[in-house]
Amino acid sequence: MNSHELFHTLHQLSRHLTNTLNEALKPLGLYGSQWSVIFVLKSKGSLTQKELCEYLFVEAPPMTRTIQRLVKQGYVLQVPGKDKREKLIQLTDVALKMFPLWEKTVIETNQSLMKHFPETSQEKLFHLQKSWLQQLL
Amino acid sequence: MNSHELFHTLHQLSRHLTNTLNEALKPLGLYGSQWSVIFVLKSKGSLTQKELCEYLFVEAPPMTRTIQRLVKQGYVLQVPGKDKREKLIQLTDVALKMFPLWEKTVIETNQSLMKHFPETSQEKLFHLQKSWLQQLL
DNA sequence: CCACTATAGTTACCTAGGTAACTAATTTCA
DNA sequence: TGAAATTAGTTACCTAGGTAACTATAGTGG
Incomplete structure (x- = not known):
């Protein structure tokens, strides 16, 4: 293993996951x-664009x-925020109605992506990547 | 940890690595x-576009x-390959002369990116990523 | 032999992320 | 108070990866 390989598999994984999710959400x-924006808004409520970023x-x-x-x-x-610069972003009723379907699709896709990847491995992967990322930022 | 977090961290890491390398190579x-294409050509010699893909x-x-x-x-x-469709891609002398500098830059960047990430963790991460990727493809 | 299928690379266009530059608004501090 | 600095979001433009459609070429099999 050298760093090229480590980086390469990471990028490849990222792209594959992205493409698979996009394909699932396409219909x-x-x-x-x-979806990422919608998901965050649903989880945390209205946010400014800055907060979303x-x-x-x-x-x-x-x-x-x-x-x-x-x-x-x-x-x-x-929606205007606390001053003239700030914009609050909120989900519409349409989005709230659609959300369960979107969420279902995403969850199914994610589960399918991880079907043969043991949960212990997922946890390990997450912690290793998070650890690395945290020291980078 | 849920799949959203796992995926999010992974994408973020990928982007960060990409951006850092691009920044280093920019000058x-x-x-x-x-660089990825150049690196493969240097390692394996001339390849067709298909092989590169x-x-x-x-x-x-x-x-x-x-x-x-x-x-x-x-x-x-x-360079024309074995038939009229195929194109062989090869490095020029200019590229071969530049290669050591490019490689040095990439290696330094990669090392800096991994400075505080232990090699044992790198190995673990690589194997987890590779394992996951292999069952996806 | 020749119609059909497959292949290698290209073109057109889409999304996604980034930087630089910008505008308008707000904050800071002398 | 007001100039300078900072901030929130936008515009312009760049790279990168993808799909669909395409062209030219090669392979297949009746």
């Missing part, structure tokens, strides 16, 4: 990146783009 | 994806783009 008209570790421009797309789809609203 | 006029697990169109960019930069040549 529902969503992409993984949009911080939570999901995504830079502002792509977050703007994702949110604008979700606004266009009618799944989120941009 | 040398290279991107990580180009297979080795790096990238679809043909982005590989075409990366190669075309490398051709424009004068780092690779496209």
Whole structure:
């Protein structure tokens, strides 16, 4: 094992997971990146764009783009925040109604992705990656 | 730990590694994806585009783009292969001369990325990733 | 031989993430 | 108070990976 291999498998895994989720959400008209935003909003309630960026570790421009797309789809609203700069993002009723279906799809996809990967391995993987990431940031 | 967290951490790590490498290679006029192609060509010698795609697990169109960019930069040549469809990709003398510097940069970056991540953990992580990936593909 | 199928690479277009630059608004501090 | 610095979000543009469709070439089998 050298670092090339470590990095390569990591990137490859990431891409594979992304592509599989996108494929699963495609019939529902969503992409993984949009689901991530929706999921966070559902879990934590309305957030500012800044908070979304911080939570999901995504830079502002792509977050703007994702949110604008979700606004266009009618799944989120941009509501003025505590001052004139700030925008609060919240889920619409449409999104709340759709959420269970989206969630079901994601959970099934994730389970299928991890079907043959033991839970102990998942836990180990998570902790190793989290540990690495934490010392990087 | 739930699958959202596992996936999120993984993607985040992947992005961080990619961005850090790109930043390091930027002064040398290279991107990580180009380096990957160069590295494989240096390791294994001339390969067809198809072989490069297979080795790096990238679809043909982005590989075409990366190669075309490398051709424009004068780092690779496209040489006719065994039939009229096939193109062999090989490193130019310029690239061979530059390679040590590129490699040094990449190695230093990688080492810095892993500085506080013990080698035993790296090995464990690699094997977990590889194991998961193998049952997915 | 030739129609059909498969293959290698390309083009067009999509999403996603990033940086740089920018605008408008807010905060800071002399 | 007001200039300078900071902040929240946007615009422009870049790279990277993907799918669909395509072109030219090669292989297959009746």
